[in-house]
Each structure stands twice: as structure tokens, then as C-alpha cells.
Amino acid sequence: MHLVGRDGNLENVTIAFALVESEDIACYTWFVQKVTDAGINLSGLPMFCDRDQALYSVANDLQLNLKFCTQHILRNVNSKFSEFKLATHGSLIWKLQAVYTKAEYDSTLGIIEINAGRNVRDYLAAIDPERWCVHKHVGVQRLYGWRTSNFVESVFGTQLVLGLRALPPLAFFKAMCTRIMQRAYQRHCNAIQWQNEQRQITKGAMKLYEKERRQAGFYRVIKSSDDITHVCRTDTTVEVSRRCTESEKHCTCGFIDQYGIPCRHAVATLIHRGRMHDVNNLFDPCYHVDTYANAFKNAQIVVPLEDELVPDHETIPAPKGNKKGRPPTKRIRSNGEERISSDYKCSKCNQRGHNKRTCRS
Known part of the structure; x- marks a missing residue:
């Protein structure tokens, strides 16, 4: 699990991360409680995620200001409705999310009905606009252009590029903490440089x-x-x-x-x-650079060495349930995410598209 925010320089900041057994109510509750126990106030802050029912339930119980990721909504529509064509109609969903007035929202829903059909229109209209549409927040709360959970996806992408996600658990934690330490120092350097340059805005x-x-x-x-x-x-x-x-x-x-x-x-x-x-x-x-400096200047993170680690008896691990059957080893795709697979390669003739059992050579 990852909780990622953005700083005043519009860069991602990893706030918290954890390895858990599954994305269920118990693990989400544990994760949020550990974040708040660390002194991070999530009250009122918009938090973008996919429409996971377990997380939605936890958000309601803990009164989190949950917002739905537009990219996940788009994927869901694409997987549910054959009449919806991503290349043709996808931009209409982005427009529906981004309009600033109720009149524009209703008008865009009408355009979606004409182009993609009544079913698609009704599906989108049934999603509470306060959970994902800008027009419900104008004059109420700034979303700063946020409309997806791409902050987290960006962190995941960085992990893949750096090879972090292939590491064993302890090595993964060490690598992540080291990267967070590096990024914290870079923000400290940014603050000093910009103040020396007498910049006012990041x-x-x-x-x-x-x-x-x-x-x-x-x-x-x-x-x-x-x-x-x-x-x-x-x-x-x-x-x-x-x-x-x-x-x-x-x-x-x-x-x-x-x-x-x-x-x-x-x-x-x-x-x-x-x-x-x-x-x-x-x-x-x-x-403002002064705000940025107040947050990051002289803020230091020191990752302990292996021989400096001591048992932590206060932080209780994430809940773990005993499930029947063999544990899954493949990553679970988000709802609507396209499947990526490779062709079979025959070990007998070395040709792609079939395996040894169906080989005709």
C-alpha cells in the first residue's frame, strides 16, 4: 500500500508505504490508523483511489475525503460496455470530470448519451459527482488539478524501472527508505538554492x-x-x-x-x-518558496543501518488471515486494466504461438 502526496513544487512525496497480505477492510484500516498515529492529519484532504469497495467502506467509517480516480472509471466503462469505444469516447469522460459548472456537467452527460449510449450515460450519472467531478468543488475545495491516482502509479513505475519491486521484502523496504531519504535531501537543497536566488514561487x-x-x-x-x-x-x-x-x-x-x-x-x-x-x-x-522551505529545509531522514535496527514492539503488523488453497503469486490487475500476456513459445521447434503439446512439426 502506498500513500503519495505532492509538494509545492508539484513533485510526488511518498508519505507512507506498507506490505500487506491483501487489500481488504482490515488491512486498509490498519494502514490508515498507522498513518494517523504517526501524526499525519488526513482530515478533509482529498484522497484519490480506484473504486475499491473495501477502501470505500473504510473511508466512510474513518470519515476520509475519498475521491475516485478518473482513469479507473474510464477503464471500468471500457470493460463493461461494448458500445463504448475508448479512442472515440474516452475524451468525453475526461471532459465530464473537468467541467466547472453543473450546466456543463449535464450537457456533457447528454453528449455522452448521444455518442456512447444510454447505458454508459446512466453508469456515469450514478457515480456521485462529489467523489470525482470538479464542478462540485469549485468554491468549496481545491483539487489542484488532481483527478487520478497517478501519483501512486508513478511511484510504482519508478519502482519497476529501478528494479525495486523484484527485491525481497526487507531489501525492498531498505531501498524505498533510501530513496525517500535522497528525495528529502534534494528538497532541502532546492529550498536553500531558491532562497539564495530570492525566488518567491517554486x-x-x-x-x-x-x-x-x-x-x-x-x-x-x-x-x-x-x-x-x-x-x-x-x-x-x-x-x-x-x-x-x-x-x-x-x-x-x-x-x-x-x-x-x-x-x-x-x-x-x-x-x-x-x-x-x-x-x-x-x-x-x-x-511560495518560504512555505516550501518551512516544510523541507533542514528536514533530515536518516535510514538506520542493519546493525542499528531494534525490534519495534509498538507497531503491530498488518492483519493476516489464513486462507485456503495455494497463495496467489501473480499481481491482481485493477478493474478494467488491460491484460498483458506474452505468446507461447514451443520448446520443440522454437516457434511462437503454440507449445510443445500442440506442435505439428
């Missing part, structure tokens, strides 16, 4: 901001008051206006509300007012 946040800033020149700004402006794009035939309220750090496009990073409309407004020097005030404090 590099990761600035990279995302630059994408918005480069679009600001395509917009026309109309003042409504000293505080409110209407902003519309100049190079399109259909004019769509957005309203920016500077005092509230708000734009109706939803980007600044959800990411905490100035959107193109807010930037266009500041350019129009000749006040680009105030742009850093529109960033969420989590992206």
Missing part, C-alpha cells in the same frame, strides 16, 4: 503558470469596476467572456479557484492595469 508552480501567461496576450480586457474586469479571447469567432474579481482572487474560468495559480484571464487583467508586479500575490501560499 519552479514547478512557475512552469504551470508560464503556460497560462503565454496565452494572456490573446485576450481583451474590459473594466467593470476598479476590482472587476471582463476578459474575452480576441482570435475566435465565438466570444466567451470570463469575469475576474481581483480582491477575491477569483475568475469564472475556475482555473485559479482549483489550482491556486493565476489564470490567463487574471494575468491579462494585471497586464491591462500595469500591475504585473502583483502577480505573485495570486499564488496559493503552498507554492
Whole structure:
């Protein structure tokens, strides 16, 4: 099990990991309790995962703010409905998740019904939008663009590349802890370097901001008051206006509300007012270098050597049940995940596509 978050530089941070016998209610409960016992407050934080019933049950019991991974929903739809074509209809599900208003949500559901069928539409509509759709969080809670459990998948991918997942349990734990130690030191170095450079915003946040800033020149700004402006794009035939309220750090496009990073409309407004020097005030404090430094500067992780390890009688191992039959050895795929298999290779003729028993040579 992995619990992965992100820092103000938009990089993954492994918060906790554990080896457990199975993904069931007992093990999920044990994992969450150990995380909270370590002093990590999960209250209110959005936690993205697949729609695992055991985890969903634990989240309800422990009042976790569980969100569903859009990628897993997409895989589930693709596996359940033959009329759904991933290449053709997949983008509609991503759009359904990302829209900022209830009207856009209902409209997108209608488009899905027309293109993919009533069954697909009803399946998606039955999923509580508060568990996965942005429009339910606008003005309520920032999701920072998160909509999948790809943080964890990214960590899994790194483990595969580095060969960590092929290691025995103790060696795996040592390798993971060593990597966490290295990453903690790198964040410490980042904090010192950026403070020496007198940066105010982290590099990761600035990279995302630059994408918005480069679009600001395509917009026309109309003042409504000293505080409110209407902003519309100049190079399109259909004019769509957005309203920016500077005092509230708000734009109706939803980007600044959800990411905490100035959107193109807010930037266009500041350019129009000749006040680009105030742009850093529109960033969420989590992206400030001082916030980053408070979290990671001089924060040190020291992995104990083998001869320094002592028994821990306080941390109780994950629950283990005695199940009948031979224990499984193959990885269990997520619901909807495509099966990856290799062709048979005949040991008699060395040709692929059959085995020795069915060989005709």
C-alpha cells in the first residue's frame, strides 16, 4: 500500500508505504490508523483511489475525503460496455470530470448519451459527482488539478524501472527508505538554492503558470469596476467572456479557484492595469518558496543501518488471515486494466504461438 502526496513544487512525496497480505477492510484500516498515529492529519484532504469497495467502506467509517480516480472509471466503462469505444469516447469522460459548472456537467452527460449510449450515460450519472467531478468543488475545495491516482502509479513505475519491486521484502523496504531519504535531501537543497536566488514561487508552480501567461496576450480586457474586469479571447469567432474579481482572487474560468495559480484571464487583467508586479500575490501560499522551505529545509531522514535496527514492539503488523488453497503469486490487475500476456513459445521447434503439446512439426 502506498500513500503519495505532492509538494509545492508539484513533485510526488511518498508519505507512507506498507506490505500487506491483501487489500481488504482490515488491512486498509490498519494502514490508515498507522498513518494517523504517526501524526499525519488526513482530515478533509482529498484522497484519490480506484473504486475499491473495501477502501470505500473504510473511508466512510474513518470519515476520509475519498475521491475516485478518473482513469479507473474510464477503464471500468471500457470493460463493461461494448458500445463504448475508448479512442472515440474516452475524451468525453475526461471532459465530464473537468467541467466547472453543473450546466456543463449535464450537457456533457447528454453528449455522452448521444455518442456512447444510454447505458454508459446512466453508469456515469450514478457515480456521485462529489467523489470525482470538479464542478462540485469549485468554491468549496481545491483539487489542484488532481483527478487520478497517478501519483501512486508513478511511484510504482519508478519502482519497476529501478528494479525495486523484484527485491525481497526487507531489501525492498531498505531501498524505498533510501530513496525517500535522497528525495528529502534534494528538497532541502532546492529550498536553500531558491532562497539564495530570492525566488518567491517554486519552479514547478512557475512552469504551470508560464503556460497560462503565454496565452494572456490573446485576450481583451474590459473594466467593470476598479476590482472587476471582463476578459474575452480576441482570435475566435465565438466570444466567451470570463469575469475576474481581483480582491477575491477569483475568475469564472475556475482555473485559479482549483489550482491556486493565476489564470490567463487574471494575468491579462494585471497586464491591462500595469500591475504585473502583483502577480505573485495570486499564488496559493503552498507554492511560495518560504512555505516550501518551512516544510523541507533542514528536514533530515536518516535510514538506520542493519546493525542499528531494534525490534519495534509498538507497531503491530498488518492483519493476516489464513486462507485456503495455494497463495496467489501473480499481481491482481485493477478493474478494467488491460491484460498483458506474452505468446507461447514451443520448446520443440522454437516457434511462437503454440507449445510443445500442440506442435505439428
